[in-house]
Amino acid sequence: MSTQPSPDLSVAVGGLRLKNPVLAASGTFGYGTEYQDLFDPGGLGGVVVKGVSLEPRSGNPPPRICETPAGMLNAIGLQNVGVDRFLAEKLPALRRLDTAVVVNLYATSPDEFGELAGRLAEAPGVDALEVNVSCPNVKAGGLAFGTDPTAVRRVTEAVKTRAGRRPVWVKLTPNTADITLQARAAAEGGADAVSLINTLLGMAVDPDTWRPRLKNVVGGLSGPAVRPVAVRLVYEVCRRVDVDVIGLGGITTARDAIEFLLVGAKAVQVGTAHFVNPRASIGVVEGLRAYLSQRGLGRVTDLVGRLRQD
Ligand SMILES: Cc1cc2nc3c(=O)[nH]c(=O)nc-3n(C[C@H](O)[C@H](O)[C@H](O)COP(=O)(O)O)c2cc1C
Structure with missing residues (x-):
């Protein structure tokens, strides 16, 4: 009986060589x-690690997640332990996992982003930085940056300058009229890749209490409900901007991931699916094989x- 060699799952993306194209998404x-x-x-x-900021953050008050049809809304507000504790307590264990470690960064000004990038880039075990300019759940520095191409370029440049040889990925928001403007701005700022999409702005109301379901009123929509939006945006950026793309948004199975690869993403991330099936991302690797x-x-x-269009 002839045995077929196992397919090669490795990819080169955004300045990294990965053993396969499947990453766990930030948060x-x-x-x-x-x-x-x-x-x-x-x-x-x-x-990809939960967004890290210079100072610890406790995030928004609860309720800050709620289930929606084929998805969820969240308004966590970037709760995290801060860069000092991340480096001292979290990174050592992460480094032992034998997988690429990408640290997602959150800050409120280009200078602060640069400072944070400098701290992380010096740390052994950080393989790449992913810049979050697209969080819908914070007042400063999230969407305010992510929708303005000039700000995206400035933040990217600030991070790139301090990141040394660490690759820089920029995470883009879908909450904009033409995402290729932000993708091009990130590429001009020196980004090694763009990751898209972050969550779509959404809101849900409880008809019994007449209150918003989230204390923050609005939040970010994720999960299978957003996948067609994400595939379309990845398709647009891959066609029109010369930059590596990491696709995400609603991926639950290998077949979902393949949609993103066919339209041009070189790698994918699995996010919300983990809350339904904690083994979702490794399932995507097995399914791809x-x-x-x-x-x-x-x-x-x-x-x-x-993608075939004949
Ligand atoms: C609870 C939760 C927390 C998140 N936190 C972050 C974060 O800290 N930084 C970030 O860039 N994206 C964050 N995201 C966005 C996800 O990484 C991802 O871009 C988005 O959810 C779409 O992918 P999915 O549908 O596979 O979840 C978060 C998403 C959720 C659901």
């Missing part, structure tokens, strides 16, 4: 170690940008 996978009892995160291409084997494809890169 949905803690600091990487929380899922260790369920599966080995070393099987993933990478882990099986899909490639069944179709006799040798490499996952054989899928990238291969």
